[in-house]
Amino acid sequence: MKYLHMMLAMLIVVLFGSTTIMADVPSPTIPKGNAEKCVLPTEEMRVNHMTKILHQRDETMRKGIRTEQFSLKKCINCHVVKDDAGKAVSHKDERHFCNSCHTYAAVKIDCFECHASKPNARKKVSATAGGKD
Amino acid sequence: MNKQEIPVQGISRRKFLGASAATAGIGIASGVSLINIANAKPLDEPVSNDQRWGMLIDANKCASGCTSCVDACNTENGLNAGDEQLSRQGQKAQWIRKVELRDKATQHEISLPLLCQHCENPPCVDVCPTGASFKREDGLVLVDKHTCIGCRYCMMACPYKARSFIHEELLNQLEDVPRGKGTVESCTFCVHRLDEDTDNRRDPACVEACNADGHQAIIFGDMKDANSAISQQLKKHTSKAIRADLKLNPGVRYRGI
Numbered sequence: 001m002k003y004l005h006m007m008l009a010m011l012i013v014v015l016f017g018s019t020t021i022m023a024d025v026p027s028p029t030i031p032k033g034n035a036e037k038c039v040l041p042t043e044e045m046r047v048n049h050m051t052k053i054l055h056q057r058d059e060t061m062r063k064g065i066r067t068e069q070f071s072l073k074k075c076i077n078c079h080v081v082k083d084d085a086g087k088a089v090s091h092k093d094e095r096h097f098c099n100s101c102h103t104y105a106a107v108k109i110d111c112f113e114c115h116a117s118k119p120n121a122r123k124k125v126s127a128t129a130g131g132k133d
Numbered sequence: 134m135n136k137q138e139i140p141v142q143g144i145s146r147r148k149f150l151g152a153s154a155a156t157a158g159i160g161i162a163s164g165v166s167l168i169n170i171a172n173a174k175p176l177d178e179p180v181s182n183d184q185r186w187g188m189l190i191d192a193n194k195c196a197s198g199c200t201s202c203v204d205a206c207n208t209e210n211g212l213n214a215g216d217e218q219l220s221r222q223g224q225k226a227q228w229i230r231k232v233e234l235r236d237k238a239t240q241h242e243i244s245l246p247l248l249c250q251h252c253e254n255p256p257c258v259d260v261c262p263t264g265a266s267f268k269r270e271d272g273l274v275l276v277d278k279h280t281c282i283g284c285r286y287c288m289m290a291c292p293y294k295a296r297s298f299i300h301e302e303l304l305n306q307l308e309d310v311p312r313g314k315g316t317v318e319s320c321t322f323c324v325h326r327l328d329e330d331t332d333n334r335r336d337p338a339c340v341e342a343c344n345a346d347g348h349q350a351i352i353f354g355d356m357k358d359a360n361s362a363i364s365q366q367l368k369k370h371t372s373k374a375i376r377a378d379l380k381l382n383p384g385v386r387y388r389g390i
Contacts, residue, residue: 061277063179064269064328073308090304114278114313116306 028104031097033078039069072111077119091117176330185253185272185384186322187356188340189363189372190245192389194350197244202351203229205342206248209323211307219301226297226312228320229339234390243390246339246351249274249295249320250375250383257287257296266317272356272384273324276317283315292376295319322353356384 038045040052056070068074079097080088089095091112094103098117102109111117174180206229207213217225229248235241255274257266265281268274276287276296288296296319299312306312309325323337335341340353354363366372372386 057279059179061275061279062267062269064174064271064324065177065179066328067177076308113302114306114311114316116308116311120308 026104028101030100031079031081031095033097034080035078038078039074072115076115076117080119088118174328174331176328180269180271180328182270182272183357185356186251186327187272187354187363187384187386188322188337189352189366189386189388191350191352192243192245192387194348194389195244195246196346196348196350197233197242199244199346199348200231201342201346201348202246202339203227203231205338206320209338210310210321211305211312214303214305216303216305217299217301224298224300226299226318228295228297228318245387245390247293247295247375248339248385249291249322250293250381250385251320251322252384253382255381256290256292256379260286260290262286271327273322273327274319275321275324276319278311278313278316278318281316283317285317287317291319292379292381 040048045052052070053072053075056065056067056072059065059067060071081093081095081097083089083093083095091099093099096117098109098111210228212226212228229246231244232247233242233244235243251272251274253268253272255266255268257274258268261267262284263280263282265277265279266274266287267277283298285298288294288298296317298317299314302314303312310321312318323335326335326337329335336353340351343349343351352363352366354361356364356367358364367386370388372388373390374381374383374386375390
């Protein structure tokens with residue numbers, strides 16, 4: 001009986017203790033992509049996405065290889081985050097998929113100084129030809 | 134046994150090589166198979182120097198005052214999307230411009246579009262200190278903005294004034310055409326259209342626009358493919374390279390100048 005009480009008490013301490021630790025450490029909220037799964041397992045992408053898109057960058061730029069697996073355009077299209085009004089947010093917004101983790105990790109990226117940070121399908125552009133919004 | 138077999142194998146191999154060479158010869162003679170090979174590039178294969186993209190512009194057909202090609206280029210590549218607020222008109226990005234010329238003696242006027250000439254020996258590539266300005270295997274002269282430091286040597290080196298520098302932060306880039314502050318850029322022959330697989334490959338926006346307007350002043354195609362429209366036309370009629378004296382062998386040729 002005595003021991004059972006002690007064990008229960010320990011269990012409660014351990015449980016509450018762990019939850020307080022979880023709450024203390026801030027963690028990034030990473031928005032889910034829109035497809036069923038990523039082009040590689042999520043764990044692998046978290047660690048290696050930068051080398052994958054860096055490799056693809058040179059292949060595309062120098063050799064004209066435009067496969068879709070590691071295409072930045074495809075990443076942006078799938079990982080688009082929409083605001084309350086239903087419009088895709090740009091890299092200036094802290095809710096942007098890349099920002100959600102890069103702000104947390106304090107890693108500054110300059111991809112979006114040139115690349116579009118939200119999808120803009122070409123059809124829309126030609127529809128508004130002449131007068132852009 | 135062995136001594137007999139070896140020469141027999143050698144002969145049959147030679148025969149085999151000879152036979153395959155003959156079939157290749159037939160393939161070239163018919164021409165049809167060659168066109169398919171030249172244009173068929175799956176997305177996962179690199180471009181090759183079996184192709185050289187080129188343009189033939191007929192100044193006689195180019196209408197004075199018409200800016201269809203310029204407008205189409207701006208729309209296709211997201212130029213002048215309203216981001217460059219502080220730049221003067223002459224500073225803003227322009228990949229293709231219309232030039233009107235008048236012969237003082239005869240008063241004869243010609244109108245022509247001037248763009249990156251995609252030279253075989255591009256001076257912009259010679260002077261680039263970082264290797265950002267480069268020539269692709271299929272003849273396109275491009276800027277790798279990942280390595281461009283914005284020194285603008287290439288702009289000084291280009292005899293055609295074809296390149297632009299971006300002075301301001303851009304926010305409205307198109308997903309197919311990355312562009313950004315501090316880098317140099319120029320006509321890419323709409324590389325994002327050319328790199329599509331065979332079924333989806335399209336001519337550059339300026340060519341499409343010129344055709345849509347009924348001027349048909351620009352022919353675009355593979356200059357290494359003897360059966361392409363551009364090769365046929367270049368063979369048939371006289372054409373000129375602008376500043377041919379510089380021996381840059383541009384990929385853009387003109388007629389009627």
